Amino acid sequence: MINYLKFSLLIITSLFISSCQQEEDLSADVQQSGTLEQLSEKDFSCVYSFVDNNWGPNAFRNNFIINQAHTDFIYDQNRRIAGVFGVPTVPLSFIHDNSSGSTFNALSFSSGRIDFGEDIYRQALSKGLIAPVAILAHEIGHQLQYRYNLPTRQENTARAIELEADGYAGYYLKRPNGYNATWSKAGPAFAFAFDIGDFSTSSPGHHGTPRQRRSATRLGWYLGQYDLSPRNFDNYFFYYYNQYVLPGNLKIADQKRKGLDAEIDAFIESKLVELVKLSTGELSANDFINLD
Numbered sequence: 540m541i542n543y544l545k546f547s548l549l550i551i552t553s554l555f556i557s558s559c560q561q562e563e564d565l566s567a568d569v570q571q572s573g574t575l576e577q578l579s580e581k582d583f584s585c586v587y588s589f590v591d592n593n594w595g596p597n598a599f600r601n602n603f604i605i606n607q608a609h610t611d612f613i614y615d616q617n618r619r620i621a622g623v624f625g626v627p628t629v630p631l632s633f634i635h636d637n638s639s640g641s642t643f644n645a646l647s648f649s650s651g652r653i654d655f656g657e658d659i660y661r662q663a664l665s666k667g668l669i670a671p672v673a674i675l676a677h678e679i680g681h682q683l684q685y686r687y688n689l690p691t692r693q694e695n696t697a698r699a700i701e702l703e704a705d706g707y708a709g710y711y712l713k714r715p716n717g718y719n720a721t722w723s724k725a726g727p728a729f730a731f732a733f734d735i736g737d738f739s740t741s742s743p744g745h746h747g748t749p750r751q752r753r754s755a756t757r758l759g760w761y762l763g764q765y766d767l768s769p770r771n772f773d774n775y776f777f778y779y780y781n782q783y784v785l786p787g788n789l790k791i792a793d794q795k796r797k798g799l800d801a802e803i804d805a806f807i808e809s810k811l812v813e814l815v816k817l818s819t820g821e822l823s824a825n826d827f828i829n830l831d
């Protein structure tokens with residue numbers, strides 16, 4: 540029964556992942572799933588999920604995670620991420636389940652809020668406090684996409700959407716006015732996210748391959764050296780994405796995009812070799828963690 544429910548949810552998830560930017564009224568499909576009604580979910584028209592899973596029938600939502608210190612920390616980060624991107628703070632809730640139900644997921648809703656599961660939060664903590672922040676920044680990346688109608692790049696799958704969200708997370712962790720992390724802390728946090736973020740059976744690879752995710756995140760990290768609006772980030776990100784994250788498309792890069800700052804362009808160009816090696820796998824997952 541549980542497997543059947545999961546299967547039907549996965550089908551629904553894959554349906555609206557591919558169509559939700561065009562279609563805003565899929566709530567009827569989703570309400571049939573049953574488990575979501577337990578959470579009175581009425582605004583489920585478009586959502587990007589970290590692992591393509593949802594909550595069990597005994598799940599419940601509140602604004603508390605683990606203890607007051609963790610709660611204060613992550614809500615402070617939530618405000619900070621929004622501040623770095625110049626948007627209002629995104630309402631954030633936590634999902635718990637005291638029965639056997641899994642809360643190993645995080646969801647970003649087009650209605651402008653985020654649900655973060657306790658299980659995924661706790662497991663992320665094994666990579667340090669920074670790891671749940673990396674997941675949250677990825678989900679807020681989806682909020683930027685809803686808000687500004689991004690990404691500008693259209694693909695048949697959610698790959699560009701997910702890789703750009705990874706890029707926003709890399710950007711935030713790097714920003715001096717954001718997390719201001721060192722790579723020795725950020726790298727393992729992202730590696731954790733890539734290990735768990737793509738085990739959907741209904742749409743394998745929809746987050747991009749782990750190699751592409753490493754390249755996209757590192758590109759976002761480098762762009763975090765500069766103060767970019769969400770739209771401007773998109774402009775840079777997809778220019779280099781064509782070149783570096785998807786090396787098969789190198790030829791697209793012959794024409795320079797308008798409006799690229801020469802200093803930023805020169806800096807990112809200087810990272811060409813590394814970004815391409817990440818996306819081709821010549822630099823491994825372990826190499827990724829150990830970058831400077």
Ligand SMILES: [Zn+2]
Nearest residue numbers: 587588701704
């Ligand atoms: Zn996502």
